[in-house]
Amino acid sequence: MDGLLVFGRTGQVAQELARLAPGAIFMGRDQADLTDPAACGRIIAQTDCRAVINAAAYTAVDKAETDADTARLVNAEAPAAMAQAAATKGVPFLHVSTDYVFDGSGDLPRDTDAPTAPLGVYGATKLAGEQGVEAAGGQWAIMRTSWVFSSHGANFVKTMLRLGAERDHLTIVADQIGGPTPARDIAAALLVMAGQMIADPAKGGLYHFAGAPDASWADFAREIFDQRGLNCEVVDIPSSDYPTPARRPLNSRLDCSRISKDFGIARPDWRAGLAQVLTNVKESS
Numbered sequence: 001m002d003g004l005l006v007f008g009r010t011g012q013v014a015q016e017l018a019r020l021a022p023g024a025i026f027m028g029r030d031q032a033d034l035t036d037p038a039a040c041g042r043i044i045a046q047t048d049c050r051a052v053i054n055a056a057a058y059t060a061v062d063k064a065e066t067d068a069d070t071a072r073l074v075n076a077e078a079p080a081a082m083a084q085a086a087a088t089k090g091v092p093f094l095h096v097s098t099d100y101v102f103d104g105s106g107d108l109p110r111d112t113d114a115p116t117a118p119l120g121v122y123g124a125t126k127l128a129g130e131q132g133v134e135a136a137g138g139q140w141a142i143m144r145t146s147w148v149f150s151s152h153g154a155n156f157v158k159t160m161l162r163l164g165a166e167r168d169h170l171t172i173v174a175d176q177i178g179g180p181t182p183a184r185d186i187a188a189a190l191l192v193m194a195g196q197m198i199a200d201p202a203k204g205g206l207y208h209f210a211g212a213p214d215a216s217w218a219d220f221a222r223e224i225f226d227q228r229g230l231n232c233e234v235v236d237i238p239s240s241d242y243p244t245p246a247r248r249p250l251n252s253r254l255d256c257s258r259i260s261k262d263f264g265i266a267r268p269d270w271r272a273g274l275a276q277v278l279t280n281v282k283e284s285s
Helices: 012-020 037-046 068-089 121-135 156-166 183-199 217-228 257-263 270-284
Strands: 004-007 025-027 051-054 093-098 140-145 169-173 205-208 233-237
Touching (some): 012 025, 037 068, 093 121, 156 169, 156 217, 183 270, 217 233, 217 270
8 A cells, every 4th residue: 555654564463564565664663763752753744644554562561560651652652642643644543452451351242332441551551542542633543453463473373383392281271262363464454444544534433353253362272283283282271370460351352343334344264364374484484
């Protein structure tokens, strides 16, 4: 897509955007200091673009508990400044958020209007970023997604491939349920949204987008091992057996009906996305 400005270059979604939209302008951290929100805003003001996607974030969930200031700059203040600059410029601004804005209670999918209650610093800063984007005015869209994976970067799939080849069994959390989401599908959805928002200034808002069907981390691991042919048994454990500095939401199910209704974007089958990721990993190794 011509005229697209993307914040992010090395992250999973940004790399997939680069594959799908090679003509876009990508701003890595060497060019866009996300801890300097005003500088990020100036980049938008000075760039000839038709739409902006923020695919950059502070995603170290556990580290954020002790590095809250940096997380807030990157996840909250920078997106707000970007959105304000995009609004001033009169171009659509798209921002990627997370299921961590919810507390994970219950067992039903959360719709976009469900009350938010983040459990930790990461979720709180991402929620503040959403609020900053919305408050900036202009034309904006926020995509909350979950459990992102791809053939590059650090993610659950690559960790399971490494450990599954080394061990005959693994204990995996089974009481956290969500939608694993291929980064490539996120990137494709963002491009569809950006194109439609450029064409129709009335389009935008808050959306959920996650892979289907919903699964536990243990289910996800089993599918990885089955598709790769690894003989590694998965033993289900509760989250209480695997304590982390930041609490994870148990229920990360997302109701994705609004993005389907407004943009015609359906939930992707993450198992098909996983097959492609495993092929890419095998080819790259």
